[in-house]
Amino acid sequence: MKKLNEAQLNELQKDLDAIRDEVLADLGERDAKYIRRIVRLHRTLEIGGRAMMPFGFIPPVFVAATVSLGLAKIIENMEIGHNVMHGQYDWMNDPSLHSQTYEWDTVCSSESWRRTHNYEHHTYTNVIGKDRDYGYAVMRLSDDVKWHPAHLLQFINYLMLSVFFQWGVGLHELESERLRRREITWKSKWPFIKSFFRKGGRQAFKDYVFFPLLTLPVAPIVLAGNAGANLMRNLWSSTVIFCGHFTQDAETFTEESCENESKGHWYLRQLTGSSNFTGSNFVHMLSGHLSYQIEHHVFPDLPAHRYREISPKVQAVCEKYGINYNTDSFARQYWTVLKRIGKFSLPDSVRLKLEAQPA
Amino acid sequence: MMSLLEKNRPLRWLGKQLFNREDPAAFFDPLLAQVDPMLVRQYVPAKVIEITDETADTRTFILKPAARWAGFSAGQHVNTCIEIDGTRYNRTFSLSCSPAQWKLHGTVSLTIKRLPGGKVTNWMHDNLQPGAVLGLGEAFGEFQLPANPEPLLYIAGGSGITPILSQLETLASEDWRAPVTLLYFVRTQADVIAAERLYAIQKRWPAFNLQVLATEEGETPQYLNDQHLEQVPGVNARRCYLCGPKGLMDLATDLLHKRGIADERIHCTFFAAATAALATDDLGGVVQFARSDLSVSSEGDAALLDIAEAAKLSPQYGCRMGICHQCSCRKTSGTVVNRVTGKVSGPGEESIQLCVSIPQGPVTLDL
Numbered sequence: 001m002k003k004l005n006e007a008q009l010n011e012l013q014k015d016l017d018a019i020r021d022e023v024l025a026d027l028g029e030r031d032a033k034y035i036r037r038i039v040r041l042h043r044t045l046e047i048g049g050r051a052m053m054p055f056g057f058i059p060p061v062f063v064a065a066t067v068s069l070g071l072a073k074i075i076e077n078m079e080i081g082h083n084v085m086h087g088q089y090d091w092m093n094d095p096s097l098h099s100q101t102y103e104w105d106t107v108c109s110s111e112s113w114r115r116t117h118n119y120e121h122h123t124y125t126n127v128i129g130k131d132r133d134y135g136y137a138v139m140r141l142s143d144d145v146k147w148h149p150a151h152l153l154q155f156i157n158y159l160m161l162s163v164f165f166q167w168g169v170g171l172h173e174l175e176s177e178r179l180r181r182r183e184i185t186w187k188s189k190w191p192f193i194k195s196f197f198r199k200g201g202r203q204a205f206k207d208y209v210f211f212p213l214l215t216l217p218v219a220p221i222v223l224a225g226n227a228g229a230n231l232m233r234n235l236w237s238s239t240v241i242f243c244g245h246f247t248q249d250a251e252t253f254t255e256e257s258c259e260n261e262s263k264g265h266w267y268l269r270q271l272t273g274s275s276n277f278t279g280s281n282f283v284h285m286l287s288g289h290l291s292y293q294i295e296h297h298v299f300p301d302l303p304a305h306r307y308r309e310i311s312p313k314v315q316a317v318c319e320k321y322g323i324n325y326n327t328d329s330f331a332r333q334y335w336t337v338l339k340r341i342g343k344f345s346l347p348d349s350v351r352l353k354l355e356a357q358p359a
Numbered sequence: 360m361m362s363l364l365e366k367n368r369p370l371r372w373l374g375k376q377l378f379n380r381e382d383p384a385a386f387f388d389p390l391l392a393q394v395d396p397m398l399v400r401q402y403v404p405a406k407v408i409e410i411t412d413e414t415a416d417t418r419t420f421i422l423k424p425a426a427r428w429a430g431f432s433a434g435q436h437v438n439t440c441i442e443i444d445g446t447r448y449n450r451t452f453s454l455s456c457s458p459a460q461w462k463l464h465g466t467v468s469l470t471i472k473r474l475p476g477g478k479v480t481n482w483m484h485d486n487l488q489p490g491a492v493l494g495l496g497e498a499f500g501e502f503q504l505p506a507n508p509e510p511l512l513y514i515a516g517g518s519g520i521t522p523i524l525s526q527l528e529t530l531a532s533e534d535w536r537a538p539v540t541l542l543y544f545v546r547t548q549a550d551v552i553a554a555e556r557l558y559a560i561q562k563r564w565p566a567f568n569l570q571v572l573a574t575e576e577g578e579t580p581q582y583l584n585d586q587h588l589e590q591v592p593g594v595n596a597r598r599c600y601l602c603g604p605k606g607l608m609d610l611a612t613d614l615l616h617k618r619g620i621a622d623e624r625i626h627c628t629f630f631a632a633a634t635a636a637l638a639t640d641d642l643g644g645v646v647q648f649a650r651s652d653l654s655v656s657s658e659g660d661a662a663l664l665d666i667a668e669a670a671k672l673s674p675q676y677g678c679r680m681g682i683c684h685q686c687s688c689r690k691t692s693g694t695v696v697n698r699v700t701g702k703v704s705g706p707g708e709e710s711i712q713l714c715v716s717i718p719q720g721p722v723t724l725d726l
Binding site: 021024027028029030031032033036039040043044047085086087090091092093094095096098099100101103104105114115118119122123202205206210263300301 | 449
């Protein structure tokens, strides 16, 4: 990581706080209108998708219904749920858009998500051993973790995680790796397991039981379409999230390096541990503006549609301190993610040999 | 159809499963509000029908709530929810009309005075137009009329007249048989709120005695004293209702106590007093944790999260630096200062981050 001294870190904090304060002072009608427009879009797509699904025996209708429902789930999870739960819209004082009461359309309960994501991941971003989002305990993505022959197969883990992403995220708090190592007991996880079955059951009931049964003669079509929509959301959200922290230049940190860290140091870690990708406004919206992962990690509770507007300012701050502002096209960032997963599946000796060769 | 999703238990359960929310009918609100804001289910919508001037700084807003609103009894208040620049504000106002108006015409009146520096009241005076829709909570409050006729004494000050207006209109329409006196303290005669309605009530209801007392029109300011009470026939046997500024209420309670009138015969209600923004060095205060039925006092710049934990409560928390919103909690009343932004909150109900909020005076939390 770029080394800055205490004075520089303090200045960095001031510069970033200034950007934040400017947005906070300007929050209002425009942001409320934006999120409400997105919520309307979500409702329209979800109701439209569900209404069309029973007519999915007509192939183009099946595609339209599945895509509509898939987009609805993507928008609800990424641009509404994730962002609302960060408290980005708490200032609106609208109980339907409040971080503590919002429950999103995915297996992971909001309560569990706020613990594992808002707190663990956003506080200990990319700190190996502390940020369990780094590799989700099923992948080795840096040499801070000792290589094990099982890692050779981690590309399969990656594919499984992507396909069943909502279930993976839902089970994240189980801390299966720590259960395996007997660091924690199953008993201590009982409250979580109960809540997992409640929320997971609710989600499965809705998409795989209720709506198919409601339209019994075409149940298999509805079942397939709903599964397709969930798959679409799983692949997209996992890919977006992986592009946010697992790209080639996204840095990792050790626990010692961030003990008693200052706010400035925390900011620096967020800037260097995250990566953006470019795209159209529609793509940004579909990613919940996690395409501006750097801005999101620096200011997790600012309304996400503002990230695009403040991005040039954040970039200028990075330039001022010589910090790498990690951004590129979606395809190139994703390719470096795949490379990272592949590289660290290999024993260190093999990986280092490969890395030594000119690309 | 939407009310089925709220009232029919199996359907409500199903709605929760499908829409992941406790109020499943409100899932459709964003689309319904586009069609007609009065179709919203999340709160009871109420349309502004008419706005009339009472005095230079007081107006009456006549609202037509959606039919499912449950009604009220004379002297009760309601929470209103008004959106200003993207933020919803909740404020409590007294209903100033009689319940008969709601039953006959389906409308209710709020009589609202501008509070100096008050965000919501000033906004309502300056921006609210007929046709606008705001949210209305269910009525509440113990400031209620006795079941059987008995002599009453009202002491009101300024805009404290509003819940009393509601009761007087109710009594007048019932032709209440016992004597009723109102001592109404105003700065000048021009500050009498709802003067026309008051004088009309006086005219048609012989048992009612109205005394408007202007405090600032004489040589020296005139305040409530025992002489005023002495002139009320059979004052010691009357049930008393007080509403007005704190100074007047304290004075009145004191004088009534001295006359040996028991506490259970004195009914008080406060109207929203402006909590002026205090200097930032004026931090700390009594924090009431409503759900835990616990109250502790704090000093200096201790954050609410620390105060709660010191009181052996364990609210949810995360980063403790204002980032993760794990500790967001509803404040039902009181003012807090945000340690990060330095901003002072409003006095009403809103969500705050416990870890960076410092009480400024008494605060009540839903914790």
